Amino acid sequence: MKQVASALHTRAGLIAAIVLALVLVLAVIGPYIAPFDPLKNSGAILQAPNATHWFGTDYLGRDVLSRVLAGAPLSVYTAFEAVGIGLVIGVIPGITSVYLGRTYEWITLRVMDGLIALPFLIFAIAVAALLGNAVQQAMIAVGILIAPAFYRITRAAVLSHANSQYVTASQLFGASLFRVIRTHVWSKILPTLVVATANATAAGLLIVSSLTFLGIGVVPPDPTWGGILASDLSYLSQAPYGPIFPSLLIMATVGSLNLLADAIKDTSGDHGRVRLLKRRGRRVGTA
């Protein structure tokens, strides 16, 4: 991941990466460092933050800090899962649509157009109704719905390089389609794809949060950031600080992902290549 590595040399990229690393650490060790059982009710409901309960307690007297920590893996992994599914079913047809003939191209284009036309929430609810209301099903639905974005982005990037002269030269050597894509096309679309993935992960996190907010996917009492936010919102008048903690985490993660995406965009591709050469103090070829 050369693109990510060079992005870390910028200040924005570095800050974003540190925040994201912290979030990932939370996602791994969160449940183990939670001071209380996130599911255990107590009589002390809707308490303000205090020495025992740093983030306060919710309407069932559960410790919010413990719930936020315990909810980290589910919230983060689900977002990654959805993006992963979207990547696979978006990028592969995106690349191949350029090379595998006009019929295939037409079919993939129409399928992706169809997916774009689907109303998002209704589709998610329908999938939940058909396949059962659980995390995996919801993430498949989200993945399918973000696939067209990856398809379009990949296709556009490939199209602008598909007929470049070095691709033709490679074909004239008798290189297979897979080799041409791997050696010449992949490195050109990767920067765009990394940026899109970072953005989509941010979006995925929000989608997971909003779906759980609506009660789709993760079933209570399992904690997720979106779910905590939803329950806290109902008691805004009694505990106005309630939504702050889960929101802050969501915002920090989404913001860092977007920041990282921007940093990658700035340091990769043709723009980044020039910047890299300049930094090395070498002569940049001029036509």
Next chain:
Amino acid sequence: MTALLEVSGLRVELGHGRGRTEVLHGVDLTVEPGQIVGLIGETGSGKTTLARAVLGLAPPNSGTVLIEEQNTTKLRGRALRAFRRSGAAQYVFQDPLRSLDPDRTVFDTLVEGLVVQGGRSRDELRDAADRVARLVSLPAELLSKHPGELSGGQRQRVAIGRAMAVEPKLLICDEPVSALDASTRITILELLLELRRERGLGVIMITHDLGSLAGVADRVTVLYRGNVVESGSTQEVLLAPQHPYTRLLVESVPSLFDDEPLDSNRRGELRDAVRALELDEPVASVAGTR
């Protein structure tokens, strides 16, 4: 001696659906080993399409392309790839900035054809790259550089080296020097002459510019609107052009030393003669003999 390349009656259509038009109306072209053939024509004359058809990049509607007596027009898919891996015919593009992958080093680019052929160790590839770099006079320290760090002339050497690495019999150069500066042009043209001499390479040089061709090509074929209007030895075609279009072309090339400026009246007459031809259908070409 059998011809290296024999194109006969080649017709090519480009475009889709209603926009489909015939670009080449039955073209003949022969290249012998060790021969440099200039292919001249203006924008839209079909010269690049002809090159692409020879290389199997534009499927012809009729006619044959024989490369070393093998008809390549019928090859598809796996058979085509297998033929290409033999490296018989290679292409050098006009603009070396766009024809080299900016993300790959000079070494990767030079040995790409050999890697595709497969079966060579890392050391063998290293040796091959060194040999090719010497062949096209590229300093060895450039092998680890990226195209963005090279000058225009060096890039074109890399492009020629990439093609020469697989030891082709036929090299098709599409305007190989028109994107280069005058002083670099000479060195690239000299390189092509040298490769022809040392390797017995057959070269097709596509150009719209007679000026960079006259001292290099043995034979010249003039293409006008998808037809070969004249072909023959460079001397014959340039000194005693028969076809009105060739005459117009030769009259139009600016010369350093012609004391009388371009004769506009004569060219005006020739232009009218060319316009009167209505060359959208095949015409009897004025073929010179050696």
Next chain:
Amino acid sequence: MSVLLDHTAERVPLSSSEPQEKDVHPTPLLRVKELRVTVATSAEVVHGISFDVPKGTAVGLVGESGSGKTLTCRSILGLLPAGAEISGGDIEFAGDSITTLTRRDAVRLRGTRIAAVFQDPASYLNPSITVGAQLAEVFRVRGRLPRKAARDEAVELLHAMGLHRPAHVYTQYPFELSGGMLQRVLIAIAIAGEPELLIADEATTALDVTVQAEVLELLSQLRRDRDLTLVVVSHDLAVIAQVSDEVHVFRDGHIVESGPTRQVLRTPRHPYTRSLVDSHERFGIDHIRRQRDDR
């Protein structure tokens, strides 16, 4: 036999431009004095270029990309790319310095007295307006002509450019015209304001040889008929040889050789000029023509 490597020295220094001397050495239409241009990285790329363009002559600037010929041209036009600036020297047009002009004066000068055509005509025309309308606009703005009169003038000028059926061309959009026709339209737009100086920067480079010959011919004809002064910039020595009386050979930001075109081509003094001429003799059409002459 003037070796014009330092030919400014032969002329009267401009500081002593008293009236009586002016009569002996008429002020050239354009005078570039010790021009220096630096780019953003504070590197100097044009190192003190000097040349004169007397009225009614055609001067050729020949050199490779990066030799400074285009930056010199752009300095004259006041159109340097962002980051580049004139860091020394002076450019005088009809005796007045134009490097210190205010923006408004520079725009006025550029439109009326100095005009230019470039390599890629299509990018200088609005694709969604007919070429005729774009040409007529010049007459309406500069000449303050009414719509009908501007149209008539435009059609007439298109005709003078050697375009067939000018009234039809007038109604066409840029994409409907070939490169050669577009360049003629652009030349028409450039000279519509009746400039004194026309700069042609690689104006024929993208054209086919037969079309190039026609455009070069048009330039020579305009010079004859309209008393236009020409600065022709090209990487191709043969193009310069066709149209210019005097040539300046650029290399790495210096002028390495100057002189009457014929003299420079027949007896090049600088090794670089000699190599340019040699390449034409070895690979160009002159190679064949000389063989004919030897026979």
